[in-house]
Amino acid sequence: MSIAYWSTVDTKVGPFTAVVAGDGAVLASGWTGDVAELTPLISASLAPGELTGRRDLGPVTTAIRRYHAGDLDAVDGVEVRQRSGTFREHAWDVLRTVPAGKPVSYAGYAELTGNPAAVRAAASACARNAAALFVPCHRVVKTGGAIGNFRWGVDTKRWLLDHEAP
Numbered sequence: 001m002s003i004a005y006w007s008t009v010d011t012k013v014g015p016f017t018a019v020v021a022g023d024g025a026v027l028a029s030g031w032t033g034d035v036a037e038l039t040p041l042i043s044a045s046l047a048p049g050e051l052t053g054r055r056d057l058g059p060v061t062t063a064i065r066r067y068h069a070g071d072l073d074a075v076d077g078v079e080v081r082q083r084s085g086t087f088r089e090h091a092w093d094v095l096r097t098v099p100a101g102k103p104v105s106y107a108g109y110a111e112l113t114g115n116p117a118a119v120r121a122a123a124s125a126c127a128r129n130a131a132a133l134f135v136p137c138h139r140v141v142k143t144g145g146a147i148g149n150f151r152w153g154v155d156t157k158r159w160l161l162d163h164e165a166p
Contacts, residue, residue: 004048006035007057011068013159016133018064020057021048025079028130031152041130043083067133072100072164080131087118091125098139100164105143127151139164 004027008017015033019042020026027046028038039051059078066074082092091113098104104112110122126137132152138160142148150157 002048003050003052005052005054005057006038007054007061008033008035009061009064009068011064013068013156013163016064016068018057018060019048019051020060021046021081023079024057024059025081026060026131026134027081029134030132031156038130043130045083046081064133068163070163075134075136078134080134082130082135084128087113087115087121088125088128090114091122092129092131092135095125095129095135095137095140098136100136100139101166103139103141103161106140106148107143109140 003022004019006017006019008015014031016029016031017033017035017038018026018029019035019038028041030038032038035051063074063078076096082089094112095109098112106123107116107119110116110119113122115121126140129135129137132138138150138157140148147154147157147161
C-alpha cells in the first residue's frame, strides 16, 4: 500500500495544499485548505492507499513558500507525477516550459504541444491538471488576453498572473 503526505501552507493568495508521493513527487496541489478537494484529482493509478498530514513537505513546501515570496522559478525543479492519455501527459510536460510572466493563449499552447489544431485538447489538459502551480495552467489565457477559467478561481489566477508579470 502506498502512502502519500499532504500539507497546507498559508500564502498571500490563500491556503495552498499539496499532496506528495512517498518519494516527494507532487500528485496534486492547489489553493485550498481542504485536502479532500485534491484527492479526487489524483489518477486512480497513482492514488495512495493512505494519506497522512504533515506540517512540512520538505523541498515542496520550500518551493511553495519561495514562489509566493517572489522566486518565480522555485517550483520548476519539483517532480510532478500525473497520469492520463499520451497527449495530455505531453501537454502537461510542455506547460512546465512556459515561463513565468509569459502567458500563452490556448491556441499558442496547442502550438507548443506540436498540434496547433488541438486547442480544445490543450484546454482540457489545463482543466484536468491536478498539480496546479507546479504545472502552471494559470499561464494559459484566452486569445486576446481574457483571463479564462481556473479551478481555484479567477481572482487567484489574476493574482498569479500579476505576481509573475515583469
